[in-house]
Amino acid sequence: MKIHIKNGHVIDPKNNINDKLDVFIAAGKIVSIGAMPDGFIATKTIDATNLTVCPGLVDLSARLREPGDEYKARLASELQAAVAGGVTSLACPPDTDPVLDEPGLVEMLKHRAKQQGLAHVYPLGAMTRQLKGSALSEMNELHTAGCVGFSQANVAVTDTQVLWRAMEYAATFDFTLFLHAEEPFLAAKGVAHDGEVATRMGLKGIPSAAEALALASILRIAQEAGARIHISRLSTAEGVAMIRTAKAKGLKVSCDVSANHLHLTEHDIAYFDANCHLKPPLRTQRDKAELSAGLKDGTIDAICSDHTPVDDDAKLAPFAEAEIGATGLELLLPLTLKWAKQEKVSLPHAIERITKASANILGVAAGDLSPNSNADLCIFDANEYWKVSPKTLKSQGKNTPFTGLELAGKVKFTLVNGQVVYHD
Numbered sequence: 001m002k003i004h005i006k007n008g009h010v011i012d013p014k015n016n017i018n019d020k021l022d023v024f025i026a027a028g029k030i031v032s033i034g035a036m037p038d039g040f041i042a043t044k045t046i047d048a049t050n051l052t053v054c055p056g057l058v059d060l061s062a063r064l065r066e067p068g069d070e071y072k073a074r075l076a077s078e079l080q081a082a083v084a085g086g087v088t089s090l091a092c093p094p095d096t097d098p099v100l101d102e103p104g105l106v107e108m109l110k111h112r113a114k115q116q117g118l119a120h121v122y123p124l125g126a127m128t129r130q131l132k133g134s135a136l137s138e139m140n141e142l143h144t145a146g147c148v149g150f151s152q153a154n155v156a157v158t159d160t161q162v163l164w165r166a167m168e169y170a171a172t173f174d175f176t177l178f179l180h181a182e183e184p185f186l187a188a189k190g191v192a193h194d195g196e197v198a199t200r201m202g203l204k205g206i207p208s209a210a211e212a213l214a215l216a217s218i219l220r221i222a223q224e225a226g227a228r229i230h231i232s233r234l235s236t237a238e239g240v241a242m243i244r245t246a247k248a249k250g251l252k253v254s255c256d257v258s259a260n261h262l263h264l265t266e267h268d269i270a271y272f273d274a275n276c277h278l279k280p281p282l283r284t285q286r287d288k289a290e291l292s293a294g295l296k297d298g299t300i301d302a303i304c305s306d307h308t309p310v311d312d313d314a315k316l317a318p319f320a321e322a323e324i325g326a327t328g329l330e331l332l333l334p335l336t337l338k339w340a341k342q343e344k345v346s347l348p349h350a351i352e353r354i355t356k357a358s359a360n361i362l363g364v365a366a367g368d369l370s371p372n373s374n375a376d377l378c379i380f381d382a383n384e385y386w387k388v389s390p391k392t393l394k395s396q397g398k399n400t401p402f403t404g405l406e407l408a409g410k411v412k413f414t415l416v417n418g419q420v421v422y423h424d
Contacts, residue, residue: 001025001026001043001044001418002024002026002042002043003024003025003042003043003044003045003375003418004022004023004024004025004040004045005022005024005046005053005377005379006022006045006047006048006049007020007048007049008022008048008049008051008052008053008379009048009051009052009053010023010033010052010054010369011053011348012033012055012368012369012370013348013349013351013355013356014352014356014367014368015369015370017033017369021034022034022036023053024036024037024040025415025418027418028375028417028418029372029373029374029375029418030369030371030372030374030375031371033369044420046420048412048413050381050383051380052347052380052381052382053377053378053379054355054377054380055351055355055369056086056087056088056119056355056367056376056378056414056416057086057333057355057358057378058089058355058356058358058359058362058364058367059090059091059304059305059329059354060090060091060178060230060232060256060302060358060361061091061092061093061232061306061307062078062087062090062091062092062305062328062329063092063307063308064079064092064113064121065078065309066096067097067098067105067108068098069096069097072309072310072314072396072397073309073395073397074396075116076116077394077395078307078329078396079118079119080118080394080422081329081330081393081394081396082329083119083414083421083422084329084330084394084422085329085330085331085332085333085411086378086414087119087329088119088366088376088377088378088414088415088416089120089122089358089359089362089366090119090121090307090329091122091123091124091148091149091362092109092123092124093124093151093153093178094123094124094125094126094150094151094153095131095153095154095155096109100123100124100142101125101126101129101130101142102142103138103141103145104145106123106142106145106147107145109121109123110123110145110146117416119416120416122147122148122362122364123146123147124147124149124151125137125142125147125149126142126151127139127151127152127157127166128152128162128166131152131153131155133152133157133158133159133162134159135162136162136166136169139169139170139173139175140173143173148364149176149362149363150166150175150176150177150178151178151179151180152179152180154180154182154324156180156182156184156214158185160217160221163217163218164224164225167222167224167225167229168225170225170228171225171226171227171228174228176230176363177227177230179229179230179231179232180231180232180233180279180280181214181215181218181231181239182210182211182214182280183209183210183214186207186209186210189204190205190206190210190281191203191204192204192206192266192269192277192281193205193208193281193283193284194207194208197267197269197270198266201269201270203269203320204320206281208236208237208238208283208287211234211239211280212236212238212239212242215231215242215243216242219242219246219253222251222252222253223246227252228252228253229251230254230361231243231253231255231256232255232256232304233279233280233304233306234255234257234294235261235281235287236283236287237289237290240290240291240294240299240300243294243299243300244294254302254361255299255300255301255302256301256302256303256304256358257291257294257295257302258278258303258305258328259303259304259305259306259331259332259336259339260278260306260328260335260401261280261282261283261287261291262288262291262295262303262335262339263288263335263338263339263402264282264288264401265282265283265284265285266281266282266283266284268282268401269282272318274315274317274318274322274399275326275399275400275403276326276401277320277322277323277325278324278326279324292339295339295353296343296349301353301357301361302353302354302357302358303332303336303353304332304358305328305329305331306325306328307326307328307329307395308324308325308327308328309325309395309397309399310324310325310327311397312398315399325397325399327393327397327398327399327400329395330395331407333354333380333409333411334386334407334408334410335402335407336350336351337350337408338407338408338409341408347382356368374417374418375417375418376417378411378414379413379414379415380410380411380412381410381412382409384408384409384410385407385408386406386410387404387405388400388402388406388407389403390403410424411424412424
């Protein structure tokens, strides 16, 4: 199929494109931006007048709930949610059931995802067997099966000797380790930020020090081992400062922040809204401000959705007992645009944080509109508002703190490999 996208405002951060241009697609690839190629006859034309055309979004953390937790969500529903949100590539953590620590499971997941013909799925393999933090997984075999990196999801490795060996092994093969920084003993049984709000509500707190102590250990071992690490979902001001220092020292470290933490604080749990029960917990206003500042100056590399669909019953429990997580694939774009508007960040800079920056971290060919690259695109109306509600979300998980909020940024078309997979 040959597609002509006309009259759109094209933004491609990698190639410094920010202009009203036409895009030409053939055989699933970008063939030209600007001038029509000789002999090009479109079989489909998309009028993108008053719309923004950018690379398909790349999400660093999206739980698809398969295999094992299909009652929470299914692969089909979550990939439909992805493309409805303009997400064309995503990484999924290994905390499925069974855990993604066997090549066969990884191959099965990739095969089933490919059959859907929607977003590209890039699994993160388990760093340790069964995520138990004792024996390393067969990382090289998992990489061959399709894993783009390795993670413990939300499970901490308490044995620093194991973490050291994992980093040495990863450094040998130039693998990236995706780690969540939280000291498990300080965070034990905690459900909210350890501060005035949690105290007033009678909730067990998780201090900021839990992130700082874990992060200090991770960074020090990474420095010794020469490993490439990615810190997932940074949440504290101190964490931002530590990453900034580590980068200045030349450590091979990157990090992301969830879209939730750019807009919410501990005060948003004040009415015991279980949709605000997240990991890491929502922090203080100062933390939120420093996360935003770190994202603006490049200390924080990317924004992720931290998509975690949960069944309705699990969120009806009291706050402390409710299951952790919020749906986010369809909110990644509008929440990023909201942040950019509030912080007076340019649209190209904001788009880069959810496209090319994320693709660079994963090491995948995505997030740009270079000639001959896969034609994965998101076409959206930056000024059209839509109301977040169970009816408007494609995800099987309807759990989000933003229910009822009107957000600007409506995806009109999503293309994957040159095929229109979503049309509003």
